[in-house]
Amino acid sequence: MQKKQEPKPGDYVEVHLGKTIYEGNLLEAPEDEKGIVLLKLDSGYNIGLNKRDIVEIKLIEKLKESGDWIKSSQEPKTIDSKKPNIAMIMTGGTIASRYDSKTGGTHPLSSPSDFFKFYPELFEMVNVVKVEVPFMKWSEAMDYKDWQKIAKIVEGFLNDSDIKGIIMTQGTDTLHYTSAALSFFLGKVNKPVVLTYSQRSSDRASSDANLNLKCSALAAISDIAEVMIVGHASSNDDFCYAMPGAKVRKLHSSRRDAFKVVNGKPLAKIYPDKIEILKEHNIRNSLKVKTDTKFEEKIALLKFYPGQDPEILDYYVEQGYKGIIIEASGLGNVPALTSNNSWIPTLKRIVAKDFFVGITTQCIYGRVDPYVYSNLRTLNDTGIVFLGDMLSETAFVKLGWVLGHDDWAKDKNIVKEKMLHNFVGEISERLEE
Numbered sequence: 001m002q003k004k005q006e007p008k009p010g011d012y013v014e015v016h017l018g019k020t021i022y023e024g025n026l027l028e029a030p031e032d033e034k035g036i037v038l039l040k041l042d043s044g045y046n047i048g049l050n051k052r053d054i055v056e057i058k059l060i061e062k063l064k065e066s067g068d069w070i071k072s073s074q075e076p077k078t079i080d081s082k083k084p085n086i087a088m089i090m091t092g093g094t095i096a097s098r099y100d101s102k103t104g105g106t107h108p109l110s111s112p113s114d115f116f117k118f119y120p121e122l123f124e125m126v127n128v129v130k131v132e133v134p135f136m137k138w139s140e141a142m143d144y145k146d147w148q149k150i151a152k153i154v155e156g157f158l159n160d161s162d163i164k165g166i167i168m169t170q171g172t173d174t175l176h177y178t179s180a181a182l183s184f185f186l187g188k189v190n191k192p193v194v195l196t197y198s199q200r201s202s203d204r205a206s207s208d209a210n211l212n213l214k215c216s217a218l219a220a221i222s223d224i225a226e227v228m229i230v231g232h233a234s235s236n237d238d239f240c241y242a243m244p245g246a247k248v249r250k251l252h253s254s255r256r257d258a259f260k261v262v263n264g265k266p267l268a269k270i271y272p273d274k275i276e277i278l279k280e281h282n283i284r285n286s287l288k289v290k291t292d293t294k295f296e297e298k299i300a301l302l303k304f305y306p307g308q309d310p311e312i313l314d315y316y317v318e319q320g321y322k323g324i325i326i327e328a329s330g331l332g333n334v335p336a337l338t339s340n341n342s343w344i345p346t347l348k349r350i351v352a353k354d355f356f357v358g359i360t361t362q363c364i365y366g367r368v369d370p371y372v373y374s375n376l377r378t379l380n381d382t383g384i385v386f387l388g389d390m391l392s393e394t395a396f397v398k399l400g401w402v403l404g405h406d407d408w409a410k411d412k413n414i415v416k417e418k419m420l421h422n423f424v425g426e427i428s429e430r431l432e433e
Contacts, residue, residue: 005059012061015039017053023060079127084221087130087157089150089168092137121210125217130163139171139178144400147181148293154182158190158289165192165220167213172197172250172258175229179245180397183227183424190287193227194219195245199256208232208256215240215270222275224267225282227424232256233269241266242275246394246426251364263365263389263431294404300324301396303362304334310346313357322403323356323415326384327392332359332368336375344382351383354412358385358399358419360392367431385416388427395419398426 007013009028014021015037027038027046036048037057079085122128132153135146150168157166170178179195186193196216198209208231216230219242227245234257247264269276298321302312316324328334334343351357359379361368367389370380380386387395402418403409420427 005062007057007059011059013039014056014058014060015049015054016056016058017049018055022047022049026057079129083125083127084164085127085129085162086165086167086217086220087132087160087163088128089153089157089166090131090133091135091142091146091150091168091170092139122213122217125214126164126221130157130160137171139174142170142174142178144181144295144297147178147185148295150178151182151185151291151293154186154193155289155291158186158193163191165194165222167194167196167216167220169196172199176249176259176391177393177397179227179229179248180391180394180426181401183245183426184398184401185291185293186227186289187292187424188282188287188289189225189227190285190289192220192222192224192284193245194242195227195229197229197231197258199254199258208237211237211272212240214272215242218270218272218275219268222268223284224277225284226267228267229259230270231259233266239269239271242268242270244425246424247391247428249364249391249393262391263367263428264425292401295400296322296403296409297400298322299396299400299403301327301392303327304329307341308334309341310334310343313343313346313350317350317353317355321355322409323358323399325358325360325387325392325395325399327362328359328368329362331366331372332361332370332376332379332386333373334379336378344378347379347382347384356385356399356403356412356415356419357383358387358395360387360390360395362392365431367428383412385419387419389431390426394426398423 007026009026011026012024013026014023022039022041024039024041027040029036029038035051037051037054038046038048040046134149134153137146154166157163175195175197182193194216196212198212212231219228219230224242228242229245229248230240230242233239233241235255241261243259243261243266244264247261248259249262250258251260252258265279267279267281269278300316300321302324304326313324326334335341336344347357359368368386370376370386398419402415408414408418
């Protein structure tokens with residue numbers, strides 16, 4: 001008589017609670033929750049069930065061996081001469097992850113072929129003829145050296161006449177930093193550079209990756225010669241926005257439409273089968289692209305809060321930093337005309353040492369303005385630079401890029417001029433709702 005198999009983490013099971021039955025993958029319970037049975041439902045959500053309430057756990061299907069979890073067996077199709085060729089760069093993140101049946105979390109895919117098995121629809125639109133995987137990281141672990149590495153790969157693809165466009169996948173948390181960095185590093189591009197993402201892993205029924213990739217493919221073969229982020233326009237699976245790389249920010253931690261254009265408009269609305277242009281943009285051209293990836297790493301982004309001591313600025317100066325972006329309140333306020341906590345003396349002292357201080361606003365929308373209030377005018381007289389409606393993250397990346405140029409960095413007036421110069425649409429002449 002065959003011994004009854006006991007369900008193990010990763011197995012697909014039925015959990016019977018009297019008349020109520022739940023189906024899903026059994027998860028490994030933490031050490032301090034051994035009285036709980038964890039289950040990942042088909043919807044993608046996890047639930048915890050008290051063992052005392054469980055009548056039976058029935059094994060439906062054993063966990064498949066590593067590498068067999070991909071439901072679709074469709075491999076990338078052979079090159080179709082009637083379809084345009086694109087290149088892909090994969091760097092990790094949720095879009096290149098799958099559900100780990102044992103832990104209930106997500107785990108990076110093992111290879112590009114695994115990724116393509118999940119998204120065969122991509123090959124109905126384009127030929128993915130080149131794939132580069134410079135690294136596999138969660139985006140919070142990335143830094144300027146990774147941006148430089150990506151930019152060099154993109155440069156090669158932009159100057160390859162066989163490639164019509166580029167799609168890059170990355171985790172969402174710092175995707176807007178990467179898009180800003182590529183915008184400055186690449187300058188004016190000759191074809192689309194599309195960054196895309198997923199808030200939910202590739203094997204979840206609720207994953208947003210499929211639509212994002214379809215829309216990204218259309219963007220990559222369009223005439224929009226820009227660095228852009230393409231992703232869900234709403235929580236529905238209907239269309240995406242193409243958003244300019246230096247004017248976009250992650251505004252939600254988990255929604256599909258996590259990214260929004262701030263103080264501007266999307267470049268285009270993209271459906272799975274068509275593109276609607278919404279804004280004037282650079283068009284596809286024959287320019288040879290040359291990257292400029294110089295970057296000064298000794299910079300900082302500081303968020304002002306009430307009661308903050310300005311001596312924090314001295315710390316950065318003493319540590320050899322070259323400049324800082326202060327995300328100030330409202331129109332660019334930090335204490336100025338107060339007698340006990342004024343930032344004026346400190347700002348004057350560090351600016352006199354050629355330490356750059358740029359001001360952005362904590363507000364999501366709007367711009368800083370040094371002329372509205374008396375205290376703002378006093379702050380402006382210290383030599384700090386008000387950066388209009390530039391996003392704080394974009395300003396941080398831009399400062400590193402500007403100070404990375406030794407011939408610019410040696411003159412504080414040139415640094416100011418470059419920080420206020422509108423290189424890639426990072427500063428709006430007029431604010432858009």
